[in-house]
Amino acid sequence: SGLGKFELTAGKWYGDKEADKGIQTSQDAKFYAIAAKIPTPFSNEGKPLVIQYTVKHEQNIDCGGGYLKVLPDFELKGFEGETKYYVMFGPDICGATKKIHFIFHYKGQNLLWKKEPRAETDQLTHVYTAVINPDNTYEVLVDNVKRESGKLEEDWDFLKPKTIPDPNDKKPSDWVDEAEIDDPEDKKPADWDSIPETIPDPDATQPEDWDEEEDGKWEPPTISNPKFKGKWKPKRIPNPKYKGVWKAREIPNPDYVADDKLYKYDGIAAVGFDLWQVKSGTIFDNIIITDSVQEAKEFYESTTGKTKDAEKKNFDKVEEDKRKAEEEERKKRESEDKSKAQEDEEDDEEEEDDSASNKKDEL
Numbered sequence: 402s403g404l405g406k407f408e409l410t411a412g413k414w415y416g417d418k419e420a421d422k423g424i425q426t427s428q429d430a431k432f433y434a435i436a437a438k439i440p441t442p443f444s445n446e447g448k449p450l451v452i453q454y455t456v457k458h459e460q461n462i463d464c465g466g467g468y469l470k471v472l473p474d475f476e477l478k479g480f481e482g483e484t485k486y487y488v489m490f491g492p493d494i495c496g497a498t499k500k501i502h503f504i505f506h507y508k509g510q511n512l513l514w515k516k517e518p519r520a521e522t523d524q525l526t527h528v529y530t531a532v533i534n535p536d537n538t539y540e541v542l543v544d545n546v547k548r549e550s551g552k553l554e555e556d557w558d559f560l561k562p563k564t565i566p567d568p569n570d571k572k573p574s575d576w577v578d579e580a581e582i583d584d585p586e587d588k589k590p591a592d593w594d595s596i597p598e599t600i601p602d603p604d605a606t607q608p609e610d611w612d613e614e615e616d617g618k619w620e621p622p623t624i625s626n627p628k629f630k631g632k633w634k635p636k637r638i639p640n641p642k643y644k645g646v647w648k649a650r651e652i653p654n655p656d657y658v659a660d661d662k663l664y665k666y667d668g669i670a671a672v673g674f675d676l677w678q679v680k681s682g683t684i685f686d687n688i689i690i691t692d693s694v695q696e697a698k699e700f701y702e703s704t705t706g707k708t709k710d711a712e713k714k715n716f717d718k719v720e721e722d723k724r725k726a727e728e729e730e731r732k733k734r735e736s737e738d739k740s741k742a743q744e745d746e747e748d749d750e751e752e753e754d755d756s757a758s759n760k761k762d763e764l
Contacts, residue, residue, distance in 0.1 A: 405431030416708025423686025436673030460682025474670035492520030566649035
């Protein structure tokens with residue numbers, strides 16, 4: 402197929418070469434699709450649903466997805482962008498867009514998160530965690546630190562609004578919604594209209610070859626008058642009768658139906674990555690889907706939590722070695738350029754000496 406290939410690797414920097422191995426996108430400008438079944442499908446009814454995994458944009462990503470999908474049961478070979486999913490969660494970076502996606506599938510619709518917390522954009526491993534609670538609240542953590550939280554009903558459009566404007570409520574005929582009015586006490590100055598909009602240019606001079614008999618009487622060109630104030634308008638003042646912007650009163654929405662199971666998904670059976678990357682190199686690892694916040698936390702501490710400091714140290718060394726190599730290359734080029742310039746100067750001097758010698762011989 403035309404899909405990009407994943408490779409198993411810990412990448413160029415890591416805390417533990419074996420423990421930090423994950424699947425890495427390896428081809429630029431490709432769609433990627435890979436999925437795996439959860440050994441025992443489950444429902445999160447009455448329990449939290451915790452989605453957690455790591456992302457390392459080793460390539461210093463400029464445009465590409467890094468999000469994970471939690472799915473119902475399906476045929477793995479057919480996994481692609483249109484495959485139904487329950488939850489999509491994780492970073493998405495492209496140009497100015499650097500956000501964490503969190504999308505729920507609900508009654509045939511994929512619901513976008515009203516919030517857009519910033520995703521991590523460096524080249525180190527980061528842990529993304531979503532906790533969906535049975536009381537219809539949620540938390541999003543990055544590197545085991547809370548980044549966002551709230552209520553499902555408020556931060557996604559799961560349900561119709563509880564109230565709507567009363568269609569039978571009408572704005573009173575005497576409602577004043579003009580916030581400001583002309584000041585009735587303000588009067589136009591008596592000399593306001595005596596100041597012309599344009600005046601003769603005081604710096605203009607009559608051309609020396611001007612002939613009044615042929616060209617007529619010379620008049621200087623006009624310019625905008627810096628003293629001209631424009632059309633007079635009275636100043637504006639707050640309207641003492643202003644009542645504010647009129648809004649119809651709110652009434653209960655007859656289409657609103659409460660749902661205390663917004664959080665619940667039955668038959669959670671698979672996870673997958675379905676994404677596009679312009680520049681490849683992202684490594685995904687340490688995926689856990691569980692109903693225990695504590696288990697997810699312990700899994701983090703036993704995996705990324707153990708190796709992140711060593712990875713950072715390794716990364717800093719790679720960057721330092723890279724900086725030193727670039728500095729050495731720069732000095733080498735400068736030395737070569739200097740040597741070449743010196744050789745060119747010596748060649749020029751030899752040519753000048755040869756030319757002078759030839760002229761002497763001619764004499």
